Amino acid sequence: MDVLVVDHPLAKSRLTAMRDARTDNGQFRAALHELTTMLVYEAARSFATEQFPVQTPVAVAEGTRLANPPLLVPVLRAGLGMADSALALLPESSMGFVGLARDEETYEPRAYMESLPGDLKGIPVLVLDPMLATGGSLLHCVRLLVDRGATDITVLCVLAAPAGIERLADSGLPIRLVTAAIDEKLNERMYIVPGLGDAGDRQFGGMPRF
Ligand SMILES: O=P(O)(O)OC[C@H]1O[C@H](OP(=O)(O)OP(=O)(O)O)[C@H](O)[C@@H]1O
Ligand SMILES: O=c1cc[nH]c(=O)[nH]1
Ligand SMILES: [Mg+2]
Numbered sequence: 784m785d786v787l788v789v790d791h792p793l794a795k796s797r798l799t800a801m802r803d804a805r806t807d808n809g810q811f812r813a814a815l816h817e818l819t820t821m822l823v824y825e826a827a828r829s830f831a832t833e834q835f836p837v838q839t840p841v842a843v844a845e846g847t848r849l850a851n852p853p854l855l856v857p858v859l860r861a862g863l864g865m866a867d868s869a870l871a872l873l874p875e876s877s878m879g880f881v882g883l884a885r886d887e888e889t890y891e892p893r894a895y896m897e898s899l900p901g902d903l904k905g906i907p908v909l910v911l912d913p914m915l916a917t918g919g920s921l922l923h924c925v926r927l928l929v930d931r932g933a934t935d936i937t938v939l940c941v942l943a944a945p946a947g948i949e950r951l952a953d954s955g956l957p958i959r960l961v962t963a964a965i966d967e968k969l970n971e972r973m974y975i976v977p978g979l980g981d982a983g984d985r986q987f988g989g990m991p992r993f
Contacts, residue, residue, distance in 0.1 A: 784959070784960060808985060821963075826909065902931060908935065913940060917944075934957050943964070
């Protein structure tokens with residue numbers, strides 16, 4: 784599996800704000816928005832483009848546009864905080880939604896929402912979820928996409944744990960991972976260490992469980 788770590792100084796400073804336990808929900812959401820812009824920008828470097836003539840006020844120039852804008856798929860809840868900034872950079876994109884909540888005892892994802900196009904053949908997909916921990920949630924989401932014919936899937940994360948990366952890689956599914964950092968490990972409650980806590984709760988509120 785191809786893994787890109789976006790370790791730009793500005794990305795690192797937004798990630799630091801997200802890690803800081805003193806950062807409040809509003810500041811956390813703002814840092815996630817900005818970091819997502821940087822992650823999408825880097826992920827899009829390899830997107831296919833096509834050329835077309837564009838009339839400037841002076842002459843005709845060669846214009847560039849994405850040949851095949853990706854379907855954006857935020858994984859609810861936490862991925863919702865990445866949706867707006869991704870769509871701002873990719874205004875031609877459509878958006879699907881997957882809702883998953885990790886069971887607190889088995890750590891397996893429980894699916895509660897699925898709103899995706901039926902046929903994804905030939906459509907690149909950009910999955911948005913800040914956290915790749917055990918990998919169960921993203922694997923579930925990617926399987927939904929592959930079942931619909933997707934063969935070109937980029938997963939955009941803020942933090943990834945080695946165990947989650949290994950699980951996605953071992954699946955053999957057509958995944959590329961773009962993340963701002965790879966952290967050390969998971970704790971006994973399957974939270975990323977040092978991590979940033981629960982990315983859903985830190986945006987939208989809830990009880991700390993780590
Ligand atoms: O790799 P995993 O072990 O599956 O864990 C990662 C998942 O956990 C978080 O969601 P969570 O289940 O907390 O739901 P939330 O977004 O509603 O908080 C996160 O946004 C991922 O989807
Ligand atoms: O560290 C973690 C692990 C799973 N989900 C989160 O939001 N954070
Ligand atoms: Mg959560």
